[in-house]
Amino acid sequence: MSGVPARFWGQPIRYLRWASHEKPAIFWACVLGGCGPLSFLVIPSLRRLAGDEDPPLIPHSYPGEFLLSRELRG
Structure with missing residues (x-):
């Protein structure tokens, strides 16, 4: 190959072949950066296959439904 970039x-x-030989750090940074949007489609399904579950939701009220329902009863 010649020294002139394509x-x-x-x-x-x-x-891409020229950049992988002449500028490997930039080439691989672009390859890994290009995989980022793909990970939004792939990672959630891989998590479910591995058995990872979403954490329980954080309560938005205080003191909670138990104490609130007891106060309403009497």
Whole structure:
């Protein structure tokens, strides 16, 4: 390959090959950054397959339904 960088929009595969050899840190940073949006689709299903559950919701009221219902009764 020549030392002249390929143009991305003209030949994207050739540019990625050139960038992976000449500028590996930038290339892999872009690859990992491109995987970010994909993780929003994949990670939740992998969590469910592994048996991880969502934590219980935090109560939005105080002192809670038990004490509130006791006060209303008498």
